[in-house]
Amino acid sequence: MAITMQNFGLTWTDPDGTARASVVSYDRASADDRKRELEEAGASGVEVVATRPGERLVPKG
Structure with missing residues (x-):
């Protein structure tokens, strides 16, 4: 049985309004x-x- 690895990243906005x-x-x-x-x-x-x-997320905004 194959195990599929799933990767996750996060996007958010800092308290000062900077997208990350x-x-x-x-x-x-x-x-x-x-x-x-x-x-x-x-x-x-x-x-x-x-x-x-290998995928890199881009900050929203």
Whole structure:
């Protein structure tokens, strides 16, 4: 049975209004943890986005 690895990145807006995107890939559990950390730090619009290996997210906005 093959195991499919799924990668995730995050996009968000800092409290000062700067759009950001992660430059690393996370597994789902780690991405959810990072999302919670960002929200606790005051970031808004935090989204977990599925990515392909090597894909870099672009900040929104």
